[in-house]
Amino acid sequence: MTSTPKEELFALTVHPSVVFKLGEDLITDDVQALTELMKNSYDADSPSVRVVIDTAVWTELRSGKRISPDEARTIIAQRSAIESELQGLHLVIDGQDSPVISHDEAMDQILVLEDRLRRMPEPVQGNIEIADDGIGMSIDDIKRGWLTVSASPKRQMKARGERTTQYNRTPLGDKGLGRLGAQRLGRALDLKTRTQTADATLVASIFWDDFTDVDALSDVPIIIRQTDDPSRTGTTINIRGLRQPDHWDRSRALFQRDIADMISPYDDAQGFRITLRVNGTRIDLRELTHQALDIAPVTYELEYHSGVLHVRGGMRKEYLRPDRNPEGAADWAEFIEPDDGAAFLEWFSSNRKPRAERLKLQRGDYRHFCFFETAVVASSIPGIETGKDGAIADPGPFEGRIDMLARRAAENVFDDRGDYSQWVKAVTGVRLYRNGFGIRMREDWLNLGAQWTTGSSYYTLRPDNVVGHINLTAEHNSALEETSNREEFRDLAPYRNFQLILRNWLELSELFQTVVRRGYNDYLKFRKQDRNGLSERSSSKELARDITQQFERAHQAQTKAVAATAASRNAQNELTRLQVQQKRLESSYVVTPDLISENAKIAHDMAGALNALQNQLMAVQTATSEIADRREVVDLLLERLIEAERQVREVWEVVSLGITAEAVSHEVLNVTDRLRERSRQIAQYNDVEVRNSRFGEYIEQVRSSIQSLHKQVSHLDSSMRYVRDRRETVNVGHVVAETAEYFNARWRGDQISFEVATTAPLSVKMSRGKLGQVLDNLILNSEFWVMESIRRGWVDHGRVLITINENGFTLEDNGPGVDPTVDEFLFDPFVTRKPARQGRGLGLFVVQQLLASEGFSISLDPARNTAGNRFRFRVNLQR
Secondary structure (H helix, E strand, C coil): CCCCCCCCCCCCCCCHHHHHHHHHHHCCCHHHHHHHHHHHHHHCCCCEEEEEEEEEEEEECCCCCEECHHHHHHHHHHHHHHHHHHHHHHHHHCCCCCCCCCHHHHHHHHHHHHHHHHHCCCEEEEEEEEEECCCCCCHHHHHHHCCCCCCCHHHHHHHHCCCCCCCCCCCCCCCCHHHHHHHHHEEEEEEEEECCCCCCEEEEEEEHHHHCCCCCHHHCCCCEEEECCCCCCEEEEEEEEECCHHHHCCCCCCHHHHHHHHECCCCCECCEEEEEEECCEECCCHHHHHHHHCCCCEEEEEEEECCEEEEEEEECHHHHCCCCCHHHHHHHHHHCHHHCCHHHHHHHHHHCHHHHHHHCCEECCCCCCEEEEEEEEHHHCCCCCECCCCCECCCCCEEEEEEECCHHHHHHHCCCHHHHHHHHHHHEEEEEEECCEEEECCCCCCCHHHHHCCCCCCCCCCCCCEEEEEEECCCCCCCCCECCCCECECCCHHHHHHHHHHHHHHHHHHHHHHHHHHHHHHHHHHHHHHCCCCCCCCCHHHHHHHHHHHHHHHHHHHHHHHHHHHHHHHHHHHHHHHHHHHHHHHHCCCCCHHHHHHHHHHHHHHHHHHHHHHHHHHHHHHHHHHHHHCHHHHHHHHHHHHHHHHHHHHHHHHHHHHHHHHHHHHHHHHHHHHHHHHHHHHHHHHHHHHCCHHHHHHHHHHHHHHHHHHHHHHHHHCCCHHHHCCEEEEEHHHHHHHHHHHHHHHCCCCCEEEEEEECCCCEEEEEHHHHHHHHHHHHHHHHHHHHHHHHHCCCCCEEEEEEECCCEEEEEECCCCCCCCCHHHCCCCCCCCCCCCCCCCCHHHHHHHHHHHCCCEEEECCCECCCCCECEEEEECCC
């Protein structure tokens, strides 16, 4: 007889430790935990949220009744005594202590003491209250939104594109992190809520300690009670028994920084007000922040929408004043303060016209002496990512403000230097807020520090002097997805583009501040040199000649100083004579005509000596003043030496690459020659002895690869110095054809073609190697921008065209053309629009120098492409 197998139903269950571990992983600290609970109030369509933190209050854990501190200390002492007694009894049970009572008696006493401990009130310290006037929750809402882990109705709202009824909000939360944050903050949670249509208020309490000794979450019942409490619509949460009450101590060093991480110290979220009180004191960083930012020396306002970043920068005249340089402060007071920088701005616009036009520099207002405005199309930013449809992976519209912090001036806003220091630590950096709530980011996520370490960034933003915020919204920036623990964003294309857009702003800020500040330095030199008959265009020889003249003047001043010393001795002698005569007059009873005459003569001689001394001293003063005024000559010469030294360092970095390439190319050619000879021998052996077809095919592939490698290295070898220094009659058409063959092989599979057209044959006497370098630099420049156009989908196929004529040749491509902001100084060193670390800005400068060394030239043709940019280089090979 076979028995029928019995079936039993089981269900998956979760141990409470999993939930608590999840909370620890997803909610990293108390600040984030409280932020998630405040977001619930925003999502509940409340006009505001009120947060009251009291770290000193005592309540009874289970009942929530408030008790005095003295009563709490008494009960704690009583509970501690019972717990100590229980510990001793457990040692007896475990056999770790000499028993004075039997095992059974110890067990009985343990049961009695544990029961007494359970019946005793348990005091807990600290309370956080989060209250709102939102829509409240029904029993079903509590069951689904609070009692079911990670079940969030807001997720469905977002998926369906729904918004809240009154304030038309897109929910911020969707992961159910609020309740996980609550268990991190304290030991007990009291929930009170009421909807507008409800007849009663719902009340529930959760005691997190109850979950430590059970096997499943469902083993702990949670009771929801209905009361007749006529509470207003909304929800109030009280978290009691704070686990880290010291975290909310206002004197703690990072307290203000934590508050700034939690809620924006700049503005309220649109239509949502947050008030925070800690131990009876209202916490609000906004007033101090606004006062400090009102005197920020540089301000940037950013607005991105419809694929375009709009930037407006403002600069106060105080940005130009040095803090710790008395001489520089005096220059600022003389040349900037009287007219608020108007003369400097006029000089800059006239004498630095390309830079002024690129920045669209304009006169400022009563706060700022100048503004600049620009708009950047996101799709034109190198490296921007696009989707399959060709549209950029758009992060969505956002806006923000970023200021350079004036530390010394901002100190005046604060009564106490310690308060100022804490405020600086709280707000420095660029923060991200979504609907007014902070998003945790790694420190210096914009890499301001990397910018500051570059040689050109002395005057730019640094991690410790920038204060700023970028405002996002749940509605418009859903493509920027936060990670599960609400710290930073997922590494997706929209976020990477978001970073690229902001880094483009960072480059603009560097340009604005560096160009204006260096322009100011040039302006100071101009004003000082102008009164000395010099200009910034004076040659180094003229400066040296001027310094020589000043040494001659110094020698003359020395001679005059010797004469002044002699005149001083004469004056001293006459003074002595006058003093003697004075004594004679005092002792004489009768003043005779002879005494009067002698006294008059001494006085006359004294006056003459003093006059001579004064004249000599004036001559010395004039000479020394002239020498002092020529200090600018030395300063100008010194600056030129420093700038030359910097540029030489940059050039040597490139030169070192050329030296390495020269050595490598020579060695590779030797290796390929040996391989080619060895392959020939092996091929001959195979043809005569082995006659293996597969072996023969392999040898041919090797020989073909060797030939290709030899050809590529030979192209590099032709640019080495020992080739470059030889001048010969060069057929330009042949060199261009060889170069085209090389690059067409290099671009095979890259959708770029190199075309050559000849309207007239051309031969010139020059270095073949230099011509090769000129072509390489021009073509590599085209390669970058054509590849960028292909990547962005602007063109399907890249094209580089060289047209040879009787005077030289032209080179053009179907890339975007030359950025109009740089075409006036395109051939200057270190000018580039390529991204950082992808270009040094030396290629076209080197081309110009190589051609100039042969008596030739290069220019940018005035013709423009369909984008309105100049795109054709014209190389003149006629001397």
